[in-house]
Amino acid sequence: MAKQREYWVCGSCGGDHAKWQGQCAACGEWNTLEQVRGVAAAGGRGAARGAGGWAGETSRITALADVDLVDAPRIPSGFSELDRVLGGGLVPGSVLLIGGSPGAGKSTLLLQVSCGLAKDLGVLYVTGEESLQQIALRAQRLELPREALRLASETRVEAILAAAAAEKPRLLVVDSIQTLQTEAADGAPGGVTQVRESTARLVRFAKETGTIVVLVGHVNKEGGLAGPKVLEHMIDAFMMLEDASDSRFRTLRGHKNRFGAVNELGVFAMTDRGMREVANPSAIFLQRGEAPAAGSLVVVVWEGTRPLLVEVQALVDDGQGAHPRRVAVGVEGNRVAMLLAVLHRHAGLQLGDQDVFLNVVGGVRVAETGSDLAVLLALVSSFRDRALPQDLLAFGEVGLSGEVRPVSNGQERLREAAKHGFRRAICPLQNRPREGVEGLEVVGVRTLAEALDAAQF
Ligand code: TYD
């Protein structure tokens, strides 16, 4: 048995400290340390210290070549968009954490998954947030099969584990991790100590029994997961269900996945019948007005394993205050600042006294650099108040010296654009396929200046 000890854990980064201090030495946050009594979580510094030296048993060592190469079996969740983000489906014995702000649809999605799988798999759905009646009513309203799903309203981890051990479900859903309480640690539910220790117990249960454990986690106002970041080290996969304000679309994005790629994006729509998958996301994000509008341009971004067409909108207007405003929704603010500097230096456009607003339509968050060129062209289009043709699209990364750099999967992006009826594309020269793309006139450019020429600015 490892020895019980007292230590302090940072609520923001999960760092261990031997004594209290005002600022976390690991991440620099103030006032985040919380006292913890118990066995240090696996992976923490305490765990290494607790391991007995030479006197103990030695671990069994295997040659890499001798390790079984059987792929982890996958269980389809019933939602191909969820399976896509999972990397093919649920993996037995794995722990998945789904984060998201309140109202994103986490409980709804998991209830739909649970009801769908209950008949074949054996599912235990534990809620610490809603009453059993609320869940039953929701299942009835969504017309989900209600016969096979087993429910419990419980927040004590020990009781949940005992119930799961008796019930032997192959899928255990716990909503949410912030409501859990374990006897093994002090502190209030939702605090670092409780969340961390409760998760550790559920992870151990998953590994020992081969049960799939799905945890729900809330995010705090900064957008991070409430509770310690150290959770992310314990679990196998972590994904966030993101909702843009006043949009019914939800994106599910992988942030960590031990069994697949992390950059996958799943798209759902919240309807009056619960969460529905959106099989062809490009089509919904592309609903545009009839007439071409200045400041609008479509970009093909690459999300995980597929292209996605989204519309970038820019509004450049005379500054209204002493400090011009820079607002970017769906694109990273720093990247926009950099692109504005590139625009000034390499295209001679001075936007220093202008308010600049950027928006990616549909609440999509574009994380890759392939949107640079489209952002710049949209900015210029708005600044000059000249609309770009509606059948034009652009993609490409733009460097600090005004060069346009190639991006991955150029040909697939162009083909997707052609499929959606686009007729002209401006893209990095290296991405221009030699044999061309049917129905699409592709202009390859090497610099921002060439791109502006191609767009006839
Ligand atoms: P919920 O799954 O409870 O969100 P979370 O668990 O992430 O907090 O979803 C709640 C929201 O979804 C709420 O604003 C109402 C809406 N909703 C629908 O629009 N349609 C539905 O069928 C359901 C069940 C919820």
Ligand code: MG
């Ligand atoms: Mg909920």
